[in-house]
Amino acid sequence: MSAQLRRGIVAGIADGLARIGAHGLFLLQILAALPASLRHYRETVRQIWFTGAMSLVIIMTCGLFVGMVLGLQLYYVLSIFGGTAALGTVVSLSLYRELGPVVTALLFAGRAGTSITAEIGLMRATDQLAAMEMMAVDPIAYVAAPRFLAGIVAMPLLACVFNALGIFGAHLVGVSWLGLDNGTFWSNMTSSVDVWTDVINGVWKSVAFGAVVALIAVFQGYTTAPTSEGVAYATTRTVVFSSIVVLAIDFVMTAFLM
Amino acid sequence: MAQRRSYQIGSGLFILLGFAALAYLATQTTSIANFSQGPSYTLNARFTNVGQLKLRAPVKIAGVRIGSVESIEVDPERLDAKVRLSVDKRYHEIPDDSSAAIFTSGLLGDQYIGIQAGGSPDMFKDGDEFVLTQSSMQLEDLIGKFLVNGAPPAKPADAAKTDGGDTGSEHPAATPKKS
Numbered sequence: 001m002s003a004q005l006r007r008g009i010v011a012g013i014a015d016g017l018a019r020i021g022a023h024g025l026f027l028l029q030i031l032a033a034l035p036a037s038l039r040h041y042r043e044t045v046r047q048i049w050f051t052g053a054m055s056l057v058i059i060m061t062c063g064l065f066v067g068m069v070l071g072l073q074l075y076y077v078l079s080i081f082g083g084t085a086a087l088g089t090v091v092s093l094s095l096y097r098e099l100g101p102v103v104t105a106l107l108f109a110g111r112a113g114t115s116i117t118a119e120i121g122l123m124r125a126t127d128q129l130a131a132m133e134m135m136a137v138d139p140i141a142y143v144a145a146p147r148f149l150a151g152i153v154a155m156p157l158l159a160c161v162f163n164a165l166g167i168f169g170a171h172l173v174g175v176s177w178l179g180l181d182n183g184t185f186w187s188n189m190t191s192s193v194d195v196w197t198d199v200i201n202g203v204w205k206s207v208a209f210g211a212v213v214a215l216i217a218v219f220q221g222y223t224t225a226p227t228s229e230g231v232a233y234a235t236t237r238t239v240v241f242s243s244i245v246v247l248a249i250d251f252v253m254t255a256f257l258m
Numbered sequence: 259m260a261q262r263r264s265y266q267i268g269s270g271l272f273i274l275l276g277f278a279a280l281a282y283l284a285t286q287t288t289s290i291a292n293f294s295q296g297p298s299y300t301l302n303a304r305f306t307n308v309g310q311l312k313l314r315a316p317v318k319i320a321g322v323r324i325g326s327v328e329s330i331e332v333d334p335e336r337l338d339a340k341v342r343l344s345v346d347k348r349y350h351e352i353p354d355d356s357s358a359a360i361f362t363s364g365l366l367g368d369q370y371i372g373i374q375a376g377g378s379p380d381m382f383k384d385g386d387e388f389v390l391t392q393s394s395m396q397l398e399d400l401i402g403k404f405l406v407n408g409a410p411p412a413k414p415a416d417a418a419k420t421d422g423g424d425t426g427s428e429h430p431a432a433t434p435k436k437s
Contacts, residue, residue, distance in 0.1 A: 049265045053272035092287055157276020164279040167287060185263060186287075191368075193288040203280065 028220045030145050033138060037145035044146040049113035051147070051214075052154030056161065058111055059104060063162035065171025066103060066205055070094065087180060088189035091170040092163075096193070096202040100163040102250050105209035108155055109242040113217035116147050117238040120221025121231035129222075151214025152207060157255045159206035201257045208249060213242040289304045289314065298325060302387040303358040307341045309369055309394025311360055312395040316370045317343050327371065343371060346354040357390035370393060 037044065070091045078084045120143060123129050129139045174180045193199070217238045224234035284290065307328055317325040323346035333340045345352075355376030362369050376390075 042266075045269045046262070046265045049272065051267040052276075053268045056272065056275070096283070153273070154276075157273060157279070160276050160279035160283060163283055167283075189287050191291060195284050195288045195290055198279075199284050199288060 004031045010163040022223070023215060023219055026144075026222070027215055029140050030148050030215070030218070033141035034149070036138060036141035037149070040142055040146065043142065047146045047150035048153055051108075051116070051150050052157060055108060055111045055135050055154070055158060058107055059162050060165050061102075061106055062103065063165030064169040066099060066162075067091065067095070067166030067171075068173045069179075070099070070166065071173030075174060075180075084174075084178075084180060085184045085188055087174045087184040088167075089192045091174075092167055092189050092193050093198060094110045095163050095166045095184065096198045098250075098254070100159045100166065101205040101209055102204050102246065104159040104162045104206060105213055105246045106243055107115065108151075108210070109213045109217070109239055109246070112151070112154070113213050113238045113242055114235050116151075116214070116217040116230060117224070117235045120144070120147075120218060121224035121234045124222065124224050125228070125231060127224040127226075139222075144222060145185025147218050148211070148214045151210045151217070153210075155213070156203045156206040161174035163202070176226060204257070205250065205253050208253060209246050211247060212245050216245065217244045230240065298344045299347055299350065299384040300328065301343045301345055301352075301382055302385070303341050303343060303371070303388070303391050304333070304336070305339045305341060305360060305391050305393045307393040307396065309360055309396060311369045311371070311394065313339070316369060317345060317373065318370055319349065319352070319373045319375065321372075322371075342371060342373070350381065352382045354380045354382050354386060355389065356382070357392065358388040359392035360394035362395070389419075 004112070071087065074090050074094075075084055075087055078087060078090065120129075123139075128142065132139045132142065154253060162219065175182050175185055220234040220238045224230045311327065311330060313327055313330065315327045316323045317327065325343055328342040328344040330339060330341050343358075352373065353376040355378040357374050357376065359372050359374065360369055361372045379394070
């Protein structure tokens with residue numbers, strides 16, 4: 001029994017390593033195909049429109065509500081210590097450094113990652129990818145790389161929009177509703193938020209998250225089992241894996257960028 | 259083709275919006291918003307102890323920001339801290355016997371440099387050095403003195419020395435240095 005368990009653990013570890021390795025090799029394939037895919041830049045533009053611009057509504061709505069909730073919660077906590085004047089500072093720092101990139105990446109995985117996986121997975125299931133190969137069109141350059149690039153471009157922009165709306169939401173709650181002083185809110189924020197250590201580090205984070213989410217989504221679609229059940233599983237795995245990896249990378253990047 | 263064009267316009271709008279958000283965050287909600295863009299000139303000040311003073315800390319006259327701390331370094335010969343202040347050109351009429359002191363905003367807030375104007379008819383020029391400076395008050399030192407003495411200092415002279423920051427009209431008990 002215990003030998004069986006041990007064999008199961010070993011197989012599980014090997015499985016996980018193989019999965020990471022397959023993602024890495026797939027990333028290399030995409031990078032190698034980037035020059036060729038830049039010739040079809042229109043496809044990349046279309047993907048930026050689809051993954052980025054079409055995600056704006058959900059990103060903006062969620063950013064607004066996250067900012068409003070942060071404003072309410074932190075106002076309550078800060079009022080215990082008599083420090084409500086720091087509301088703008090705390091909201092903006094937590095948004096720029098942490099919540100903006102992470103929540104945007106999770107929403108991005110749910111909104112754009114799933115549709116990328118489902119689209120490529122159905123291309124696989126209906127043999128469109130094989131047809132491309134038959135016509136000497138590299139499906140990695142024409143299908144995978146544009147979506148990967150679009151993820152890298154779209155994520156930081158979405159995270160910035162999320163942050164801006166979050167600040168707006170916190171301002172709405174803190175100043176317009178709870179009656180904080182407008183000047184205090186902004187001046188405390190501007191005096192303690194730094195461009196490089198706070199805003200730009202958050203942008204780097206979201207670039208990394210965009211790459212990870214797009215890579216996982218494309219990979220899951222590309223390697224899906226060519227059945228409708230396979231597409232369903234692949235879509236689920238996209239959300240699960242990208243959420244886990246985003247949060248893990250977030251911890252590592254925070255530890256290094258602090 | 260028309261459809262592709264609409265994709266491109268949509269993507270362009272999205273990218274513009276994203277960068278506009280980034281520019282807004284970077285310029286309106288960070289310390290860049292406090293930067294005066296105008297020309298500035300440099301003043302130097304020496305302190306025996308700068309405490310928690312940081313780069314880009316504000317420089318204030320009468321509580322109004324007129325510039326920022328440009329650099330803080332140790333003078334290798336005199337072993338004191340040499341602080342370079344970048345002051346907005348608009349405030350070029352600062353008497354050259356003014357004094358610089360390091361204050362704390364609030365009990366636990368950030369530290370800044372407050373300039374108390376003197377009465378000299380001559381004004382500071384670019385690169386001049388403050389003769390009168392007062393180092394930052396170290397809360398630990400104050401507590402230590404209080405514990406050792408057992409009571410607050412009785413003599414008025416000592417009183418002026420220990421809470422120099424609050425006695426606004428008097429000259430702060432400084433560590434005068436000739437440059």
